[in-house]
Amino acid sequence: MSLANKLAEERRGRLAAERLLELKQAELSAANRKLGRHAAALQGEIVETRAEVANVRTENERVRTALGQANQKVEVAERRLWHSVQTITDGFAIFDSDNRMVAANASYLAIFDKVAEIKPGVSYITILQILTDEGIVNTGNLAADDWRRMMAERWLKAEPEPITIRLWNDQYVRLVDRRGQAGDMVSLGLNITESVEYEKQLKAARAEAEAASRAKSAFLANMSHEIRTPMNGVVGMAELLADTGLSEEQQLYVDTIKNSGEALLVIINDVLDYSKIEAQKLQLHPEPFDLERSIHEVIMLLQTSARDKGLTLLLDYDLFLPTTYIGDPGRIRQVLTNLMGNAVKFTQEGHVLVRVLGVPNPETGQAEVTIIIEDTGIGIPEDKIDHIFGEFNQVENDRNRQFDGTGLGLAISQRLVDLMEGEVWVTSEEGTGSCFGFRIPLKLSDEALPEHPPVPEGLRRVLVVDDLAANRLILQRQLEQLGLGVICCASGQDALQHLDEVDLVLTDHNMPEMDGLELAEAIHATGSTVPILLLTSNPGFAANDPGAQRLFGIAQKPVTRAELFSRLQSVGPIAASAPEVAATDAAPPLMRVLAAEDNKTNQLVFTKMVKDAAIDLKFASNGLEAVDLFQSFAPDIIFMDISMPKMDGKQAAAEIRSLEAEHGGHVPIVAMTAHAMDGDDQGILAAGIDHYLTKPLRKAAIHEHLVAECPPSAQPPFEDAETPGQDVG
Helix, strand or coil: CCHHHHHHHHHHHHHHHHHHHHHHHHHHHHHHHHHHHHHHHHHHHHHHHHHHHHHHHHHHHHHHHHHHHHHHHHHHHHHHHHHHHHHCCCEEEEECCCCEEEEECHHHHHCCCCCCCCCCCCEHHHHHHHHHHCCCEECCCCCHHHHHHHHHHHHCCCCCCCEEEEECCCCEEEEEEEECCCCCEEEEEEECHHHHHHHHHHHHHHHHHHHHHHHHHHHHHHHHHHHHHHHHHHHHHHHHHHCCCCCHHHHHHHHHHHHHHHHHHHHHHHHHHHHHHHCCCCCCCCEEEEHHHHHHHHHHHHHHHHHHCCCEEEEEECCCCCCEEEECHHHHHHHHHHHHHHHHHCCCCCEEEEEEEEEEECCCCEEEEEEEEEECCCCCCHHHCHHHHCCCCCCCCCCCCCCCCCCCHHHHHHHHHHHCCCEEEEEEECCCEEEEEEEEEEEECCCCCCCCCCCCCCCCEEEEECCCHHHHHHHHHHHHHCCCEEEEECCHHHHHHHHHHCCEEEEECCCCCCCHHHHHHHHHHCCCCCCEEEEECCCCCCCCCHHHCCCCEEEECCCCHHHHHHHHHHHHHHHHHCHHHHHHHHCCCEEEEEEECCCHHHHHHHHHHCCCCCEEEEEECCHHHHHHHHHHHCCCEEEEECCCCCCCHHHHHHHHHHHHHHHCCCCCEEEEECCCCCCHHHHHHCCCCCEEEECCCEHHHHHHHHHHHCCCCCECCCCCCCCCCCECC
8 A cells, every 4th residue: 555545544544533532522512511401400409408408497496396385385274274173162073984083173082081092093983982981972772882883884874864972961962974985084073962952941841832722722611611601591591581571671681681691602602712723623524505505694693783784785696606515614604704793893884795706626526715705894904904813903993992802703714714724815995994805615515506497488677776886786797697688776766767678676675765665666656567576684574564565575685596596487477477578578678878978969969870779878977977877777888988077988987897897797888089199099998998989970880889789688779780871070
């Protein structure tokens, strides 16, 4: 090989070596750069790790500090809690799940009188052994072993019942133990010695009071019986003596003895009944009885006293309510006598009304019967209402100091109603009257309820004449429930205007201006043969009385429904055969229309509007007259002007609705007013008015109301219901 080739080859080798060296240097530089980057990253991680380690060390130090502080606080709280436990007078101890004492306060340890074994670590069984062996506990009738066994069994229960133990020194400790979830036990011993002693004193006082009450009741019962025996002789002999020939002065003395004796017997009976109730010896004796008849018996008993004072006794017994029940009629009559007797006693004028309501429930075989006694007497002050039901209590004031009594009547009535599982109440307004009521559950009698017989043919309309509005409304409602038409009049003079419209006259006996007998004479003078039934509260008045020759019959007030049905049945054939009645049957009575209007011109306008209607029209010039005519005229519909003197239409409507709420019924009222602003109708209808007409009135609207409200028993006001209408100003 030539030298040139060798040099060229050497040059190529050198160049290749240089390129390889450069390549290796580049690789080494890249590796150094990568190593630098790794070193930098590792250095960062080392820094972060050191920082984290520093943070952890700092946090650990903070936690160790906080934990130390918390431990200190816990130790302080525990010391304070234990110091508090040590200060309480009740015993406190803690036992672990192995039933060994962990800790106990001084009060708990004091029970054991410094016995050395009683300390933390002692078992509960050992404590029981020490209690009996040292005589610390009084086991009573139990032997020591039995007592320990009983206490150990109690301790092992999941929820031990509290128990009271008696110590040797007559101290009483009530043990209350509560087990924790881990099986440990907290035991609390409460010293209840004072409570036990107080309970003993209460029992002794109660026993002494009961003994005194029994002695008092026995004394009252014995004395009442002993006094009542000679008093019966006094009253009986006074009655016998009254039947002998006596002078007027002697008769006065005998009546005084008899009345005083009867008054004393009432007081004695009250005391006797109260003593029985207080001694819980009074028992009810249920039996079938007629409630309505029982009420009538009480009314007849009080009738003389009421008549002497000029009072009227009224009974409003719901015609749809049964009369036969199973209960204690004697005790029910006693409650009625007390309440109704008080009503008569404290009422100087007006009336006493007995209202009987209730709804029978055939499914239960019972009825909740409500009996309400209303009077128009002196009333009771509001702050004295609760006082009157107390024993030996009476409302003391100048107005009732004249009335005698034991003050036991209402207390006995309340006790009797309670005994019958009922309730009694009272509402009253001083100077106006009182309303006593009681509600009792009564079992329906198995006897079939007497249904009233059908109204006989020929008897369609009855004229009721009574000066007392309450009595008129009661009779009207009862007769209308039988399907009869009724005309009510407050005086005999008004009644004479309706004789050709009715088949029977029911008239009260005692009325001002013209009484029932005078009315009967006046009816006879007209030539009418309509039957007249006189209702009288005078038990001495009989059919053979000289003044009764014009009467068809006489009934005692208040008349029972059975007697009312019987009288109506007996009147039927006579009414059917009477020529006047035949004419009435051929022409049904006219519809009664009352128009309340103070303006004479408007009265004339209204008259022209209904001149073609077959109606009996009467006018009232103000609201007061409208209310009075509602009661006496008994209209089938009322057209009521709103703006009237003395009493406006809304007030009159409210008064009428109040009377209806008390006595039943609902008469349609149509307002006639010139007030036609929006909202006026709402105020008018809110007063109890059914319909609303604005002036000028439309004749057609008036006719429509007449047709719509005409009762079935009355003659239709128009032969054709379609009547032409026109506006009338």
